Amino acid sequence: MGEWHPDILGEGFEQRSLPLRPDDEGEVVATLVRSRPHPGARLFGEWRDVDLLYVHGWSDYFFQTGLARFFTDRGARFHALDLRKYGRSLRSGQTPGYTVSLDVYDADIAAALDAMGTAREGRRLVLLGHSTGGLTLTLWAARHPGVADLLMLNSPWLELQLGPLGRQALAPIVNVRARLDPLGTHPVVDLGFYTRAQRELGTLPEAPEGWRPAQGFPTHPGWLAAVIAGHARVASGIDVGCPALVLLSKRSTSALSWSDAMRASDSVLVVDDIARAATRIAATVTIARIDGALHDVFLSAPEARDAAYAALRRGMTGLA
Numbered sequence: 001m002g003e004w005h006p007d008i009l010g011e012g013f014e015q016r017s018l019p020l021r022p023d024d025e026g027e028v029v030a031t032l033v034r035s036r037p038h039p040g041a042r043l044f045g046e047w048r049d050v051d052l053l054y055v056h057g058w059s060d061y062f063f064q065t066g067l068a069r070f071f072t073d074r075g076a077r078f079h080a081l082d083l084r085k086y087g088r089s090l091r092s093g094q095t096p097g098y099t100v101s102l103d104v105y106d107a108d109i110a111a112a113l114d115a116m117g118t119a120r121e122g123r124r125l126v127l128l129g130h131s132t133g134g135l136t137l138t139l140w141a142a143r144h145p146g147v148a149d150l151l152m153l154n155s156p157w158l159e160l161q162l163g164p165l166g167r168q169a170l171a172p173i174v175n176v177r178a179r180l181d182p183l184g185t186h187p188v189v190d191l192g193f194y195t196r197a198q199r200e201l202g203t204l205p206e207a208p209e210g211w212r213p214a215q216g217f218p219t220h221p222g223w224l225a226a227v228i229a230g231h232a233r234v235a236s237g238i239d240v241g242c243p244a245l246v247l248l249s250k251r252s253t254s255a256l257s258w259s260d261a262m263r264a265s266d267s268v269l270v271v272d273d274i275a276r277a278a279t280r281i282a283a284t285v286t287i288a289r290i291d292g293a294l295h296d297v298f299l300s301a302p303e304a305r306d307a308a309y310a311a312l313r314r315g316m317t318g319l320a
Contacts, residue, residue, distance in 0.1 A: 007033050008088075008208070009065055018111040020084060025095065030108040031088035032115050033062050033080045037072040045075015047316065050126055051118040053109075054080040057131025057157070057296070058097060059216040061087025063205055067298050070309055076126075081112045083133075087211045096210070096217040100182060102230045105136050106143070113147075126316070130154040130296055131268070135230050138240060138281050142233075145241025151282070152245045152315055154308075155295050157227070158234050158277035161270055167231055174225050182222030190216040193255055194295060197262040203299040237280045244282040245315035247308055248274055249293035264304070268295040286315060 002017035018030040037045055052071050056062055062080035071078045082088040083105055085097055099105070118125050127148045129137035134156025141148050160167040177184060195214040198204035249266035253259060275287050288311035290297050292304035300308065 028084050029089050030084050031082040032112050035068040035078045037075050041075040048075030049123050050076040051123045052078050052126045055129045055133035057133050061211050083108050100222040101226050124149040126150045128152045131157045141240035142238040148242050151240050154247050159273045171228050177221035178225035183220050186219045193258050194267050198299050240282045243284040246278040246287045247297045250289045250291045264292040266295045
């Protein structure tokens with residue numbers, strides 16, 4: 001593995017490259033970003049024996065410094081993983097975010113956990129995933145029960161926006177296209193309104209070129225088939241082997257045209273469908289609906305953001 005180096009987020013953040021097995025697009029790496037607590041929090045913080053691993057969503061990378069500080073101020077060691085072909089891990093010539101199976105990220109997560117040293121040091125592990133990263137971590141935890149002590153999900157993409165019946169109807173068509181033309185194109189459905197909402201709220205910093213396009217990465221049949229397969233697994237009922245906390249906006253807004261409501265709602269997912277799907281992932285699931293929250297609840301307006309952090313703190317109570 002590579003050495004730790006200063007990260008683009010500046011003081012207090014470091015990154016480490018995690019080499020993975022090459023694929024047909026060449027070199028493959030994941031990138032681990034870390035932020036460590038100050039000495040006082042490290043010794044006396046309520047979460048001083050906790051390691052947290054964050055995984056981003058689709059067309060995204062880690063940049064939420066306030067989220068990191070929330071945990072490090074309380075003694076936890078914070079880590080975030082830019083998965084292969086995303087953000088810090090995206091290499092020239094690669095198809096951004098592309099995979100034909102969400103299981104491939106087992107290697108990325110294994111490399112991250114090894115670099116973190118959580119198991120070797122006998123520390124407790126908390127997972128936090130946003131959107132597609134929430135789906136990825138949910139499926140990973142179900143395949144590795146007992147590794148994580150708590151799974152926290154920020155608007156996890158646990159169900160297709162068409163709902164269960166729409167997903168079941170679409171799946172055969174997508175699967176055929178995935179076999180015949182896995183890298184084929186899809187119509188652009190992201191009109192950039194979610195990005196606009198974050199910019200108007202002032203919660204979205206400028207990203208390096210290509211890391212977080214305003215209308216998202218192009219999507220492909222092979223990738224969509226992998227996501228739908230993940231949704232089907234969740235719908236069938238799984239067990240992540242630990243308590244789960246799911247943070248969601250209180251309401252959704254259609255993304256077909258701009259409205260001011262997009263600054264206080266989820267314009268990406270159908271949150272009621274996600275709430276129902278979340279009840280199938282663990283024996284103990286707490287669902288916190290945040291009034292006024294965006295799709296990434298931690299990029300919402302201050303009042304909703306504060307409510308999301310309060311929900312996180314309540315969810316962590318069992319680890320204190």
